[in-house]
Amino acid sequence: MPIEKTDTLVVGGGQAGIAMSEHLSSHSVDHIVLEKKRIAEAWRTGRWDTMVANGPAWHDRFPNLKFEDSHPDAFVPKERMAQYLCDYAEMIDAPVRTGVEVLNAEKKPGEQGFLVDTSEGQIEAKRIVVATGAFQVPVIPPVIPKEEDIVQLHSFHYHNSAQLPQGNVLVVGTGSSGVQIADELRREGKEVYLSVSPHDRPPRRYRGRDNVWWLGVLGLWDAPSMAPGTERFAICVSGARGGETVDFRRLAKEGVNLFGMTQSYKEGVLKFAPDLAESIAEGDRGYLAFLDMADAYVERTGVDLPQEPEARELLATPDSVTNPVSELNLAEAGITSVIWATGFRQDFNWLKADTFEDSGKPIHQRGVAAEPGIYFLGLPWQSRRGSSFLWGIWHDAKYVGDQIAIQRAYGQYDGEAAKITTAAR
Incomplete structure (x- = not known):
């Protein structure tokens, strides 16, 4: 041939x-x-x-x-x-x-x-x-052995809750996929546990303009590389329900159980890093810094956009952040499935x-x-x-x-x- x-x-x-x-x-x-x-x-x-x-x-x-x-x-x-x-x-x-x-x-x-x-x-x-x-190639970290009696899915292969057995769900990872899946499962009535990773949490909209517009006028789309120290950060932004700003305080208030980064697993017990408060705080700092840049742009250019002071009002810090849980017995928590929103290679x-x-x-x-x-x-x-x-x-x-x-x-x-x-x- x-x-x-x-x-x-x-x-x-x-x-x-x-x-x-x-x-x-x-x-x-x-x-x-x-x-x-x-x-x-x-x-x-x-x-x-x-x-x-x-x-x-x-x-x-x-x-x-x-x-x-x-x-x-x-x-x-x-x-x-x-x-x-x-x-x-x-x-x-x-x-x-x-x-x-x-x-x-x-x-x-x-x-x-x-x-x-x-x-x-x-x-x-x-x-x-x-x-x-x-x-x-979806990546599932080798934390929970495959032979354990727990359904494990990567977010890429998760389609809907019908794939999951009866019981509660742990979602690992807080990029756009992880937070949206966790929120959707909670809205369906599932008890959801969310392992929070370091993240960038920009506003979906601010002063009447979408996040993508702000990234454009601020020149951030053309940034040649990630800011030092943020290479591991997931970006939490959502288009669900017409687009909304991701807010972990709101998720906690509505019933999602927050934990730090997943670290290890042994004899049915999952251990988490003591970094939940810092991850939330770092996300808040990025969020507020974004608003500062946007406000400075409006001041500098005189573009007619309405002020939005309420965007800076943060909900009360949930108890799960103030008093974080360092380990979780999955069986005792009723967790029968884990969704890994942990990226790709x-x-x-x-x-x-x-x-x-x-x-x-x-x-x-x-x-x-x-x-x-x-x-x-x-x-x-x-x-x-x-x-x-x-x-x-x-x-x-x-x-x-x-x-x-x-x-x-x-x-x-x-x-x-x-x-x-x-x-x-």
Whole structure:
């Protein structure tokens, strides 16, 4: 069977791969996009059923297609987001092949380009764009042994409470997924225990503007890296029920049991770090600092936005924070299931290239890898804070597409420009 050839192979048919295809097409770069399942599969089948986008429809989209059937300030359901990406791929005529998995990719010895093994044969490509996203392999810390009589699910595989047995639930992790799942389960009548990790807790809205608007006008979307000391912080922001500010004091007041970070497990007893009060306080400091920056912006620019002094009024500190519990017997607490909202790791084992640290982290500059011909897209903080968001991925894809076009132009140079022709006299 002859080996298919293409200039650029894009691995991944989600939001990163589709954005990449648009910019490659704009440069007339021959390319193929391979997706091992369906377009936007993670939006279709990953995470809980009622999940919505964390940003409003006017913002969390690609520039060239609006959510015409949604209010600009609405937070669209995950099924609508999946359809949006399918519609976008169709609009730009992206050459996506679904159901094709990339198994191995290696540099061709002594030649430019790569030989790629897929579930449907081999492909030769001069360039590879790794667009497999930031959320590849769900991680459950090895705390509670699998053989324990407790249902353990990662938040990516949790869909609804019907998956859970009778009994109470422990949710570990307080990023956007953890707090929304804990709150939803409580509203369904479950007794919920929430293990709180260090977090950034921005307001959903302030002075009549959404969080994403403030991040834009304050220049925070373009922050090149996380602030020192916040690398481990989860971001607590929610689009649920029309969008609301995450407030752990409110969750406690409404019945969620708060604990510190999960540390260890032995003989049915889970132990927690004595850091709950500090995690809550650190989240409050970030929240209030955000309001300070917003107020300073209004003062400096004179933009007409209503004051909102009540946003600074914090509820009373709950007893679970003042007198934290350091350990919990799961059976005595009636806990029969644990949902781990503990993040993801990336898996690039299929790509044999000298562009990874010993830890497996890609070595790149704004998506341009250390190994010539390899590019990345959709990495967290790839170029800025906004790199993992739809609009940020689109702009990162433009940069990567431009770099590919530049390298193609260099590759087409044949030396003619260096020849000097004597001017006619």
